[in-house]
Amino acid sequence: MHRALKIISPTVELSGEYKCHVSSFDTEDSQRNTFTIYAPAKFVSVQPTKLNDDTVNISCHALGLFPRPTAEMRIYKGRKKNRGLVSDITLVVRNSDGLYDAMLYKVFEDSMLSAETVFECVFSILGTSYSVKGMLTYHPGLSNVMKPTSHVKSLKLSTEPSLIGVPTLATNSSSRLTIQIPTLVLLLKLIANMLKSSYSWYSDTE
Numbered sequence: 001m002h003r004a005l006k007i008i009s010p011t012v013e014l015s016g017e018y019k020c021h022v023s024s025f026d027t028e029d030s031q032r033n034t035f036t037i038y039a040p041a042k043f044v045s046v047q048p049t050k051l052n053d054d055t056v057n058i059s060c061h062a063l064g065l066f067p068r069p070t071a072e073m074r075i076y077k078g079r080k081k082n083r084g085l086v087s088d089i090t091l092v093v094r095n096s097d098g099l100y101d102a103m104l105y106k107v108f109e110d111s112m113l114s115a116e117t118v119f120e121c122v123f124s125i126l127g128t129s130y131s132v133k134g135m136l137t138y139h140p141g142l143s144n145v146m147k148p149t150s151h152v153k154s155l156k157l158s159t160e161p162s163l164i165g166v167p168t169l170a171t172n173s174s175s176r177l178t179i180q181i182p183t184l185v186l187l188l189k190l191i192a193n194m195l196k197s198s199y200s201w202y203s204d205t206e
Helices: 181-205
Strands: 016-023 028-035 043-050 055-065 070-077 083-085 090-096 099-109 117-124 131-138 168-170 178-180
Touching (some): 070 099
Antiparallel strands (some): 016 028, 070 117, 168 178
16 A cells, blocks of 8 residues: 655645554554655855955855755865865854755965965755755965855756845856945936936936
8 A cells, every 4th residue: 555645846844753653443543754844055155255465265155045054164275186074163153934945154365375375165954855055265475365256056046135244146056146345326217317307308308
């Protein structure tokens, strides 16, 4: 005998423990299992910020995850196979409309890094096989230090959370749309000035 439960358009609220109970005239039995519906990251980035000539802050951001993610930072010095797990990192996670935005960061001294250091941040969701990562190649002492890459799976939810300090807002990977905030503000100002000029010209002709 086989019985199944079909869930149409599942949402994250349906995550939890499910129980199946079977009984007959002679005996009965039941089994429990945890069912997790997760939301993958909508946006992942790894960014360096020079605090002074000798130190750099490496920060990683992941937006729109559910449930609450875990995170770790890895460092590759010299050859990429020489990998180590970074300790004493700071992880900040906040809830935004039911989804989680996470930021992971640590300050490094340039003197402790190799000429080409690769940072890798990995965000994971416990109880699932899901993980997403972003990478950054950093060259101590150079002004052009950022060569970021990220790996983001497709969206499963439509809510667009935001995280203070992230310079770009991006939709899912299938649309490839990125809006630069300063560019958007400049464009809106330009349109407003054009409309104002058009209205003044129209009034003068009257």
